[in-house]
Structure formats: C-alpha cells, structure tokens
C-alpha cells in the first residue's frame with residue numbers, strides 16, 4: 001500500500017502500527033482506505049470521548065479557523081478566558097494554565113509543585129507503581145514503570161515511588177523534603193486500576209496533615225470519562241492541582257493544568273509557557289465540547305454505558321473462564337484476562353472492532369459517550385464471540 005511505503009521511507013518507526021490506513025470517521029465508526037468500516041471502542045486513545053468528528057466541535061472550529069487561528073500568550077483572547085471560566089465553574093473554582101498534551105500539563109504541574117515548595121526546601125514528589133504520566137523527561141520520571149525508563153537515565157531527581165493503594169507505605173515515604181503526591185484517580189495505561197475505597201481520601205488527609213500538594217493526573221479520567229466531569233468528583237476528593245488533556249477539546253490537541261488561585265501565585269510571569277497553549281482553535285473546541293456534553297446530557301450517557309458494559313461483560317465472565325476481573329467506571333472499561341490480550345485485539349480487528357490491550361492482559365475500552373446502546377451491544381457481541389473462541393482454544 002502506498003501509505004505504508006511512505007511511512008517506511010519517511011516516518012520514524014517508533015510506534016507499533018496496524019497495517020491499516022484510516023481515512024475518515026463519524027461518531028463511533030472509522031473507515032479505512034479500502035472502504036471497510038470499523039466500530040471504534042477506543043477512539044483516539046481516549047481523545048475521542050465525543051466520537052469522531054463531533055458536529056458541534058467541527059462547526060465551532062470551522063468558524064474559528066476563519067476568524068483567528070493563533071496568537072501568542074502575550075495577548076488576551078476572549079475565547080481563552082471563556083474556556084478557563086467554563087472549566088473553573090465545572091471543577092474546584094481554580095485558574096488554568098493551557099498547553100497542548102498530557103505530558104506537557106504534567107510538566108507544568110511538576111514545575112508548579114517545585115516553585116510552590118522550594119521556599120519550604122521541599123522538592124520530592126511521590127507517585128505510584130503502574131502509573132503513566134507521559135513521555136517527556138519529568139512526566140516520564142513521574143511514571144513509575146521501569147520499562148519506560150530503559151536507556152534514558154539519568155532521570156530527573158526527586159521522585160519517590162509508592163505501591164498503588166497502600167496508604168501506610170505512602171505515609172512511610174513522606175519526609176521533610178516531600179512536596180507533593182501525584183496520582184491518576186484511576187490508573188489508565190496501568191490497566192484501569194481503581195484504587196481501594198478510601199485511598200484517595202486517605203491521600204488527601206495525609207497531604208493536609210503534612211502540608212503537601214495533592215496532584216491528580218486526570219488526563220484520562222477527566223472531562224466526563226467516568227460519568228462525572230472529573231474523576232475526583234466521583235471519588236469525592238478534591239486535589240490542589242489537576243491536569244487535563246486527551247478528550248478536553250473534542251479530539252483537537254489541547255491540555256490544561258488547573259489549580260487554586262492561591263497556589264497559582266507561585267507560577268510567576270516568565271516561569272513557564274507554551275507557545276500554542278490555549279490557542280483560539282483549542283479554546284473554541286474546548287468550549288464547544290463542554291456545551292455538547294451538557295446539551296446532550298452525555299455525563300449520564302457515560303454512566304449508562306458503564307452499566308451496559310458491566311452487565312454484558314459480567315454475563316460473559318460467567319460463560320468464559322478467560323475473564324479474571326472487570327473494572328468499570330462510566331466509559332472507562334477494563335477487563336483483566338488470564339491470557340495475553342494481544343491476540344484478542346487482533347481477532348477483534350479481523351471482525352472490524354477496535355479495542356486496546358494494556359499491560360499485556362487488560363482489555364481496555366474507552367468508548368465515546370455518544371456510543372449508542374445498539375453499538376455497545378454490537379461491540380460486546382463481537383468481544384463475546386472472540387473470547388469464547390479463545391477459551392475453547394479455537395483461536396488463541
């Protein structure tokens with residue numbers, strides 16, 4: 001295929017890609033260059049929470065493209081201010097710093113922690129085994145998974161890793177130089193791992209008692225994914241700093257770090273910046289995404305999808321001994337298998353269903369909130385067919 005040849009010659013092969021070139025998408029479907037249609041239960045690695053090419057976002061971006069594409073942050077734009085207001089009003093009433101990707105938002109959070117804590121002679125950040133915070137060197141060091149660190153040392157100083165879910169271990173790791181605790185409210189790439197009840201509240205308590213900042217990486221859990229605007233709201237625990245990206249702009253690149261006005265004072269002019277951060281296109285897309293979620297009542301839709309998948313996958317678990325555990329919060333779905341899930345992904349792809357496998361054995365679905373109930377059932381039917389065939393050994 002010509003597209004593959006272009007990639008072989010001109011694109012650095014640092015990704016494992018399926019040998020398929022996608023051409024267009026609509027809602028929960030994408031099409032390839034040969035005209036095949038796929039049901040996408042993992043649109044855009046979590047960025048497609050509103051589905052492919054969501055109408056209101058497309059319209060808003062089209063309009064904005066003809067008006068103003070980009071001006072740097074040396075100027076004010078109303079659209080960036082309105083976007084920050086909309087996010088603040090739906091979260092903990094804070095202020096926003098805008099950037100372009102999840103890892104960048106986490107870099108901003110790490111720098112803010114340092115700037116805020118240096119006067120107290122503190123710099124260490126506790127993060128969690130199995131976490132994923134991004135690929136730039138600060139976020140990568142925060143990511144407590146040795147496989148991502150290989151060949152890249154020396155990494156950034158000042159990160160301490162705790163076992164996920166072990167409050168006593170976290171308490172033991174805190175010392176006079178500890179500045180913050182940073183965590184995903186639900187580990188995404190780490191296998192849709194939901195912390196034990198009370199764990200996040202326990203971290204909040206520890207942070208308050210020891211005067212630490214609590215940072216939630218909501219790049220994957222945020223913006224409606226769990227059926228709440230932000231994962232912290234589902235857990236009933238408010239962080240001091242929160243990072244967002246992926247679905248934030250309805251599929252357009254964009255990211256934000258939010259914090260309280262008081263902590264924000266530590267990010268003084270000139271201390272941090274992003275040339276494209278909060279640009280008018282991302283801002284318009286971000287506002288349109290919020291409006292779409294509210295007008296179409298999509299937070300409730302995400303919760304409903306969670307219920308459907310819970311019911312269907314639990315039924316499947318009764319019939320298929322390959323399924324060890326099902327972990328679901330709204331439209332964030334993980335299914336732990338007793339086998340390597342790579343073959344499951346491949347078999348689904350052959351049946352025109354797109355899913356993901358993370359951590360070897362966890363099937364991860366991050367469907368659009370706009371996925372219809374019928375599409376959810378179609379996806380579950382295909383998954384059931386594939387897993388039952390794998391269980392009987394006919395396609396392992």
Ligand SMILES: Cc1ncc(COP(=O)(O)O)c(C=O)c1O
Pocket residue numbers: 101102103104106132133134135184188189217218219220221245246
């Ligand atoms: C929780 C979390 N944080 C950060 C990132 C990094 O985001 P990006 O790839 O946009 O840099 C990801 C990406 O998967 C993520 O899931």
